[in-house]
Amino acid sequence: MSKKVLVLGGGFAGVDAATHLQKAGFDVTLVSNRDYFYIYPTSIWIPTGEAKFEDMCVPLADLQKAHGFKLEIDEVEQIISKENKVICKNKTFDYDYLIVAIGSGKMQHKGSEHFLSICGNPEDSIKIKERIDELIKKGSGKIAMGFGGNPKDPSNVRGGPAFEVLFNVHNQLKKLGIRDKFELTFFAPMEKPGARMGEQALKMMDIYFNKLNIKKHFGKKIVEFQEDGIIFEDSSKLESDFTMFIPAGNGHSVFENSDLPLNEAGLILINDYCEVKHNFDESKESEEGRCRVFAIGDSAAIEGPDWRAKQGHIAEVMAKNVAYNIEQIEKGSEARKGYEDHLNILCVMDSGDGAAFVYRNNKGGKMIPMPIIGHWLKKGWGWYCRNSKLGKIPRIPGM
Numbered sequence: 001m002s003k004k005v006l007v008l009g010g011g012f013a014g015v016d017a018a019t020h021l022q023k024a025g026f027d028v029t030l031v032s033n034r035d036y037f038y039i040y041p042t043s044i045w046i047p048t049g050e051a052k053f054e055d056m057c058v059p060l061a062d063l064q065k066a067h068g069f070k071l072e073i074d075e076v077e078q079i080i081s082k083e084n085k086v087i088c089k090n091k092t093f094d095y096d097y098l099i100v101a102i103g104s105g106k107m108q109h110k111g112s113e114h115f116l117s118i119c120g121n122p123e124d125s126i127k128i129k130e131r132i133d134e135l136i137k138k139g140s141g142k143i144a145m146g147f148g149g150n151p152k153d154p155s156n157v158r159g160g161p162a163f164e165v166l167f168n169v170h171n172q173l174k175k176l177g178i179r180d181k182f183e184l185t186f187f188a189p190m191e192k193p194g195a196r197m198g199e200q201a202l203k204m205m206d207i208y209f210n211k212l213n214i215k216k217h218f219g220k221k222i223v224e225f226q227e228d229g230i231i232f233e234d235s236s237k238l239e240s241d242f243t244m245f246i247p248a249g250n251g252h253s254v255f256e257n258s259d260l261p262l263n264e265a266g267l268i269l270i271n272d273y274c275e276v277k278h279n280f281d282e283s284k285e286s287e288e289g290r291c292r293v294f295a296i297g298d299s300a301a302i303e304g305p306d307w308r309a310k311q312g313h314i315a316e317v318m319a320k321n322v323a324y325n326i327e328q329i330e331k332g333s334e335a336r337k338g339y340e341d342h343l344n345i346l347c348v349m350d351s352g353d354g355a356a357f358v359y360r361n362n363k364g365g366k367m368i369p370m371p372i373i374g375h376w377l378k379k380g381w382g383w384y385c386r387n388s389k390l391g392k393i394p395r396i397p398g399m
Helices: 012-023 040-045 060-067 124-138 160-176 199-211 312-331 373-389
Strands: 004-008 027-032 036-038 057-059 070-073 076-080 085-088 092-094 097-100 141-147 182-188 215-218 222-226 229-232 237-239 242-246 293-295 345-350 354-361 364-371
Touching: 004 012, 004 092, 012 027, 012 060, 012 312, 027 060, 036 060, 040 160, 040 345, 040 373, 057 060, 060 070, 097 312, 124 141, 124 160, 124 242, 141 160, 160 182, 160 242, 160 345, 199 354, 199 364, 293 312, 345 364, 345 373, 354 373, 364 373
Parallel strands: 004 027, 004 097, 027 070, 097 293, 141 182, 141 242, 182 215
Antiparallel strands: 036 057, 076 085, 085 092, 222 229, 229 237, 345 354, 354 364
């Protein structure tokens, strides 16, 4: 009988892992607490009305039909790897191999009820639109957008979408002829938000802010979010009629109730092959010593350079590698593929009327402006993402 692989999570990492492993002939079950795969990178257009919420959702039932894996909609509550068991709200699963891809938790902030996040619950994107529409109807206002960091694991940040939503809102207000009636501010607790993209990108971002008349509030720790603004460590207050903030990631609450090894931030410790570190014994060549648990995507504590960042394409690389590695384990082969050689930052940062191509690796970073065409390139990627996941078009090699 085919070995049973249990995949937890229906995001970029989980869906790709389930797809590759099912294709390799394993008995794959994917467990997700949502019944759809959500395309976060292009959800930035929901707040401005350029895209609808349903445009970002790919039903997992359609993906199941396209690729043949089993699907369970359930909430993971506990992972007991010593017993090859995962306890969910409605059902308990066993497995031969486990892949943890349920994402991460969020850093907690005082007054978090006073902000919305484009990288939080998918439905928040609709609420962001409603709040912005209210201010547009009013005719003026102060809007603050930003992101936070996690000093215990700096890789688990999402700065790009915060830049993109703010630039898109600027463009929306400009089209409506009311940009001068709004004060837009970008804020972050670090001195140089976006520094991981490289010095050139950092300088260009500064040019963007000045050109678009977007104010900056950097380098002060956030103490509290309030209904009408943000309080910082020096007791200063950034006034805001609406705040969009992306908290840094930390360990998922499920991990606290599990027996997996975690780093300081509560993320799962893995090696280059995405094998959970304590879940196998390299000194044992027997079945007993075989690794059975893997962690990929935002659930994992990734190693690498200081500028490393978690992105969808890295999650997909990890998923593909894990599928390969499990296949090799079953064959008795020593061949393995790691993720660390693939670490880079790659994105098309959209502004609504154009975009900038951002790339960073060990040799440095670059940011290339792409007026007009960049916006449509990102639109095209969204179409490619949906249709390639559904198997309607071939995957581009390396993507």
